[in-house]
Amino acid sequence: MKKVKVYVTLRESVLDPQGSAVMGALHSMNYKEVSDVRIGKFLELQIEESDRDLDTTVKEMCEKLLTNTVIEDYRYEVEEVAGK
Amino acid sequence: MKFAVIVFPGSNCDLDMYHAIKDELGEEVEYVWHDETDLSGFDGVLLPGGFSYGDYLRCGAISRFSNVMSEVVKAAEAGKPVLGVCNGFQVLTEAGLLPGALLRNKNLKFMCRTVGLKVENNETQFTSEYSKDEVIQIPIAHGEGNYYCDEETLTRLKENNQIVFTYASENPNGSIEDIAGIVNEKGNVLGMMPHPERAANDIMGGSDGLALFKSIVKHWRESHVNQA
Numbered sequence: 511m512k513k514v515k516v517y518v519t520l521r522e523s524v525l526d527p528q529g530s531a532v533m534g535a536l537h538s539m540n541y542k543e544v545s546d547v548r549i550g551k552f553l554e555l556q557i558e559e560s561d562r563d564l565d566t567t568v569k570e571m572c573e574k575l576l577t578n579t580v581i582e583d584y585r586y587e588v589e590e591v592a593g594k
Numbered sequence: 595m596k597f598a599v600i601v602f603p604g605s606n607c608d609l610d611m612y613h614a615i616k617d618e619l620g621e622e623v624e625y626v627w628h629d630e631t632d633l634s635g636f637d638g639v640l641l642p643g644g645f646s647y648g649d650y651l652r653c654g655a656i657s658r659f660s661n662v663m664s665e666v667v668k669a670a671e672a673g674k675p676v677l678g679v680c681n682g683f684q685v686l687t688e689a690g691l692l693p694g695a696l697l698r699n700k701n702l703k704f705m706c707r708t709v710g711l712k713v714e715n716n717e718t719q720f721t722s723e724y725s726k727d728e729v730i731q732i733p734i735a736h737g738e739g740n741y742y743c744d745e746e747t748l749t750r751l752k753e754n755n756q757i758v759f760t761y762a763s764e765n766p767n768g769s770i771e772d773i774a775g776i777v778n779e780k781g782n783v784l785g786m787m788p789h790p791e792r793a794a795n796d797i798m799g800g801s802d803g804l805a806l807f808k809s810i811v812k813h814w815r816e817s818h819v820n821q822a
Binding site for chain 1: 651652655656659687688693694695697698699700701702742743744768
């Protein structure tokens with residue numbers, strides 16, 4: 511069993527108004543050193559062993575459903591889940 | 595002419611769409627549930643507004659994999675008119691039937707009001723009953739209607755005259771080039787954020803939307819007379 515952590519953010523070229531609002535708030539709280547805030551999504555998938563290649567499957571799922579590649583970028587990490 | 599109004603779990607403008615077709619336009623219309631697998635008996639497909647699948651993940655992301663969507667793709671490929679309004683527009687972009695995507699409104703607010711729309715292209719089967727550059731009053735109601743596409747796509751949209759409606763004065767959502775509605779390259783799939791079905795009779799506050807549906811029927815009648 512693997513745990514796959516998928517991080518989704520808006521592409522660099524896409525404005526993130528939520529991120530800008532949060533950065534404004536941080537600046538008003540005197541954290542002036544913050545130069546950018548991007549807000550995204552975090553998905554955690556538990557994936558059973560199968561004969562399909564894990565990377566291929568995760569990429570497929572990301573590109574078909576989990577993200578919209580017109581506006582979003584993703585990256586993921588794979589962790590071993592200790593067997594019972 | 596017989597229309598299908600596709601109903602997803604969470605659609606909420608399906609009744610308005612049905613009413614506009616049946617009572618205002620006087621054409622045949624049926625509701626079609628999202629897990630149906632046959633649209634062959636219909637001449638046109640309407641994807642209504644709402645919050646299909648609760649907008650979970652992204653607007654339209656889950657609906658796009660409904661059974662009926664492969665039928666909608668078939669209908670589009672066969673050249674039948676396909677109209678997606680609001681959430682319907684979001685579903686069409688997710689399904690790849692229209693380029694680009696709809697982002698959160700720039701001001702992060704849900705915008706609900708009547709806006710002026712400029713008819714940029716009146717040579718489509720959806721807009722022939724309008725004049726070019728005519729400004730019509732149509733209600734909007736969305737939180738994620740900020741149309742986005744990359745530069746290359748935008749150039750293509752302009753070259754092919756695919757930008758059908760733009761916001762006439764104030765842009766409510768920050769969309770690129772004030773875009774409110776676009777068609778596909780073939781011109782038979784229209785996606786738009788504003789709701790023409792909510793402006794189908796003066797008693798609703800305006801009837802500027804009715805000409806859109808009349809245009810569809812006119813085009814359909816003409817092409818079927820020619821075939822006969």
